[in-house]
């Protein structure tokens with residue numbers, strides 16, 4: 001089963017690819033489907049981009065809504081989560097001394113976004129310091145909530161963190177925010193196709209996710225979900241046709257964000273094919289097997305390095321971040337690639353140097369065995 005699955009991807013067979021978390025690989029069927037849409041567009045661009053695009057996008061949004069547990073009309077496609085969060089952050093009209101609360105685990109590009117937006121509006125950007133090791137949910141939440149003040153207007157938090165690969169307890173955080181009238185904006189870039197997701201049940205104000213990561217959709221497919229009551233407050237970063245010329249069968253939210261002239265929409269049309277691939281290959285079962293491997297190999301790593309886990313086992317999904325006793329992460333990453341053909345991120349986070357491995361459909365246990373062997377050799 002494993003090798004059949006691996007052969008459905010286009011990855012170079014000589015490469016051990018352990019970085020799905022940064023840039024996910026696409027199955028052949030998904031890339032072929034993208035090609036079909038592009039051929040259809042080029043046969044008659046007016047027909048696809050003008051006459052047909054609106055119902056096609058609605059169909060794709062509905063399929064995605066069904067997958068992530070919300071109405072298709074409550075989400076719009078964006079190229080990536082950073083675009084989506086920029087649209088939101090710039091729409092909020094933050095005021096002097098309003099506080100935006102996030103954590104030191106925030107994704108780097110979005111750290112820059114909030115820092116700049118808060119500077120422009122004279123709001124305060126506060127990052128709760130939640131250093132590893134994280135020992136328990138209660139301890140984590142108490143510490144995080146201790147940063148909330150009467151001026152907190154926004155909580156912006158990752159559902160699965162980028163650098164530290166932890167699943168954060170966003171259910172409790174959203175509930176806490178709701179009870180205090182604080183806007184809960186969730187960065188779920190890593191969640192769709194990684195964890196079962198039901199946005200309606202979670203009930204955040206705003207949620208963004210990437211389809212081109214764990215859902216294996218083509219690069220440049222992500223989404224922004226906005227609760228109905230807030231949709232008129234969130235503006236697209238680009239004012240285009242949908243600003244004034246509204247298609248009557250669509251809400252102002254959909255018109256303003258979706259109708260963007262000659263922007264290439266074909267990657268968005270491939271999302272139903274990506275969902276079919278996930279379902280045909282039992283993504284949830286496969287994810288559980290990968291998760292078990294991620295946890296057991298973390299134990300092996302920790303023993304080898306005589307190191308500590310940065311979070312409990314049940315905070316891990318299909319990625320794990322391990323502390324490494326090295327000084328030069330770039331050189332270590334290059335050695336893994338050049339000597340062992342292993343593609344994996346190695347970087348500094350706060351005051352620790354770490355490596356993060358990801359496991360998806362095409363990975364096998366031997367990939368992680370090879371990684372552990374290579375790390376051991378390089379450290380020796």
Ligand SMILES: Cc1ncc(COP(=O)(O)O)c(C=O)c1O
Pocket residue numbers: 021022080081082083107109110158160161162163187189190
């Ligand atoms: C937690 C998190 N948020 C957001 C993103 C958004 O990525 P991009 O830079 O493509 O917008 C990523 C990408 O890895 C991420 O890990």
